[in-house]
Amino acid sequence: MNLDNRPLIEICDLSIGFSNEEKQVLPILRNIDLTVRAGETVGLVGESGSGKSTLALAMMGYLGNPLKVLNGSTSFRQQSTFDLSVRELEQIRGGQLALIPQNAGQALTPTQRIGRQISEALKLHSKFTETQRPERVIELLTQVRLPDPATLVDRYPHELSGGQQQRVAVAMALAGEPDALLLDEPTTGLDVTTQAHVLELLRDLAQETGTAMVYVSHDLGAIARVCxxxxxxxxxxxxxxxxxxxxxxxxxxxxxxxxxxxxxxxxxxxxxxxxxxxxxxxxxxxxxxxxxxxxxxxxxxxxxxxxxxxxxxxxxxxxxxxxxxxxxxxxxxxxxxVERSSLKQAPEVLALDNIAISYTSRGLLDQILGRQPNNTPTVDDISLVIRKGETIGLVGESGSGKSTILKAIAGLIPARHGNITYNGNELLKASIDQRDKNQLRRIQLIFQNPDDSLNPRQTVAEILAQPLRLYFGLSNQELHDRSVEILERVRLGGHYLERLPSQLSGGEKQRVAVARAFIAEPELVLCDEVTSALDVSVQAAVLGLLNRLQREFGTTYIFVSHDLAVVRALADRVALLYQGRLCEIGPVADVYSLPSHPYTEVLLGAVLEPHPDSVPVLSADDIVELSPMPIGCPFQRRCPRRLGEICDTQTPPWQQVSSEHLIRCHIQHSDLQKIQTQQVS
Amino acid sequence: MPPTLAVPVIKNRNQNRLFKVLSDVMSRPSGAIGLSLVVFHLVLAVISPFIVPFDYREISAMLMLKGPSLEYWFGNDHLGRDIFSRTLLGGREAILVTGIATPIAVLWGSFLGIFFGLVGGRVDEFSMRIVDAFLSLPWILKMLVLIVTFGTGIGVLIPTLAFFYGIPVIRIARAATHDVVARDFISAAKARGHGRIAIIRHELLPNVLDTLMVEGAMRWSWMLLAFSSLSFLGFGASPPTPDWGLMIADARGFMSFAPWGVLAPVVFLSSLIIGINLTADALAKALGIDRIQKAPV
Structure with missing residues (x-):
């Protein structure tokens, strides 16, 4: 492909930095030397704060507000980018060098139809005349494999799913037939299946058009696929x-x-x-x-x-x-x-019996008439038994209801019907107000983003004091001692007590959040995507910490995640959720091997591994369903192994593959095994 | 153990923060000017009765509408009273009335705002429409209705100003509450089983206080302007009390040939209001609730 071997982007000894309040110059980028040739696909990888986005933007001649070039230069086609006039930069940006931002939903103008936005890009950066443009817009939308482009041009950005918005952003970037595309974390925040589809598209585009790509990401798996x-x-x-x-x-x-x-x-x-x-x-x-x-x-x-x-x-x-x-x-x-002791004999800690949760509240008229809402609940038919000391992973795409189930267990959202039983005999009331202190203490919740779950105005000491005062009525010395003890358990130490969350790094904040949960001496800890806001190296440390604390305290975890690999590392059993309904449940090793529920198959196929030979298997469309199906199998619309009418009309039965491994599908598990092994070979 | 990091450990966080915010305000030119103006006016309001050169009530036919002189620095008004003395004293009633009314307004406004923001739902929906209705009326009209009904005087002015200037605070406090309530640390506190009062005290209030402080400062400046306008119209301070609004009203008719009568109170009134506004602005920046964000790194 690389017939044209001229350097396209050349960066020479570039340093970029800013001055702080004390007038010291702090460098963000230091002595960068990098050449990107025509048609080359280069991945920029690093953890947050490594300067990868700053570097990508510098290639376009863009610097954020306080930043300035300290040293060196960057050039695009032998033109020094930072010396160009605004007018000359306008020619290059979007035309020869296009940026695809992280969040396409925010990058598209919400009040403009898709067709017009792309046509505007064409007007600025291509030679197509006004009459030719509509045709070209359809062509571009087809090129990024959007279904039914003719009707799509009349849609507004909010009417598209995240993956579709990202494709529109790609189409816009391609409008000027650029020599190079800069992609700034283009798939972060998308579901695994959507991400895999977008990445395949980018990979194909690079091959078809010979466009050079600079792909910025923290995800080595994505980079391995595209670059x-x-x-x-x-x-x-x-x-x-x-x-x-x-x-x-x-x-x-x-x-x-x-x-x-x-x-x-x-x-x-x-x-x-x-x-x-x-x-x-x-x-x-x-x-x-x-x-x-x-x-x-x-x-x-x-x-x-x-x-x-x-x-x-x-x-x-x-x-x-x-x-x-x-x-x-x-x-x-x-x-x-991870040592997995047999937990089959362990007593049950929590049992969910036919739980249904609905976000829509009853309207005024319904309340007056005493009517129950007859819409399909967001989460339905969830029955799970969790045994003492085990880790159960709840996995699903965004909107699958996994966090909702955690909130129902914690009492933050009352279930519409169904029972939650604690320790085999204690019925947990639906809402927090009706639960007693001891019940509340035994179930603790850790949130996804510690920036959001720690009060920015409280010191670590005050954060830890909240549960201690509430559950144990501790004060002064005792409170201090317990706080220091738990901080040491999470490998932080007592000198962190007087710090505010803003003085901690991401990993340290999440440790404080873990400490706050464990200081209550809980029996069950609900982890809601606890590592997805963290860098990979920090994620590994937090996973290690959770595992160690589990062994020390014998805690039970319900671990919600969208990341199948993370769940594999930590969990004993996995439950897969689609549209608020369970599809498959079983021990980790069984679920990750064949046979699988078709949805599990789709998810596992879409996982990108940081290995050059890892190839995703894309067997289902990446359409996003907004509401669950009222009847039949929840996965009927996307299922690659659809049988036919039975899937639409009848709720599939639970099939027992082994003693612990259950699959909810109309296809016999032995048949599933046959089809899936055939495909692998 | 991870390596210990060189992060300053803070003791006595609250005092420390107040000091930091104050020094941040003073380090900004606008903050330094604004705060000096405010402090100047507050000090003046306290000590002016002891330093004025003449009795503010002393009428003299000889001195009617005389221009500034060495004896009467700012000149004399239409009754021959010393404008300098009257101007120095002229902020006392305005600052007293608004100084009491502002905290009351911010207090009850934020109380209700936080309440509606927390409760949400139909109560919130319904109450906010009432608030909207109040906000849509011209302020001078609704205030005049109350004052005409109950009469002037401090006893009526303070509650009236406190009532009407608390209504917009409801909106601000509710919006600030909404921002905080959606965050996970509130859910975390709820899930732990803390009561509503504890959540408001420990989790919510520290996070909305900054907004309320800046809002209070802004309300004060608007209330001062409102009080002076009322005096100008004859519904605020009553003669012979020296008051800037009243002085402007009195001297208005002679403005073409005796402009000093209007000039002195206008300069004093506006310098106080500008001072408060500058301070509020600098305070917002120092507290980090300003719209313009700092460096992205």
């Missing part, structure tokens, strides 16, 4: 630059090794290795290597001498003094296996 080359960034520096295969299979930089090791793998039931510490803040990097403080191989030289970008024998660029030593190391081994 040929990966640039790993750390603390504003390029630390490793090489082919996808080399970087993913034999990374020669210690940071890249640790990063890869911290990603949970779908095929391994083990906790990924965590990377301790946190990246240095801008300006905090000393004279030595930026990664020295967290590096397992650190030597004396690393702390005071900054490594330069060196070229290895295999042609990669690496910023490490010890890369030759790293090259000798074996590939990173699997993480630590």
């Amino acid at each position: 040929e080359r990966v640039v790993v960034m750390y603390a504003g520096e390029i630390v490793l630059d090489g082919s996808v295969r080399q970087v993913l299979l034999k990374p020669v930089h210690p940071y890249a090794r640790s990063l890869l090791a911290s990603i949970p793998k779908l095929r391994e039931a083990s906790l990924p290795a965590a990377l301790d510490g946190r990246p240095p803040a801008p300006g905090d990097v000393g004279n030595g290597c930026a990664f020295a403080a967290r590096c397992a191989m650190v030597e004396d030289r690393c702390t005071h001498e900054r490594p330069s970008l060196q070229v290895t024998k295999s042609g990669e660029r690496v910023r490490c003094h010890l890369f030759e030593k790293v090259e000798q190391l074996a590939a990173p081994g699997p993480g630590t296996a």
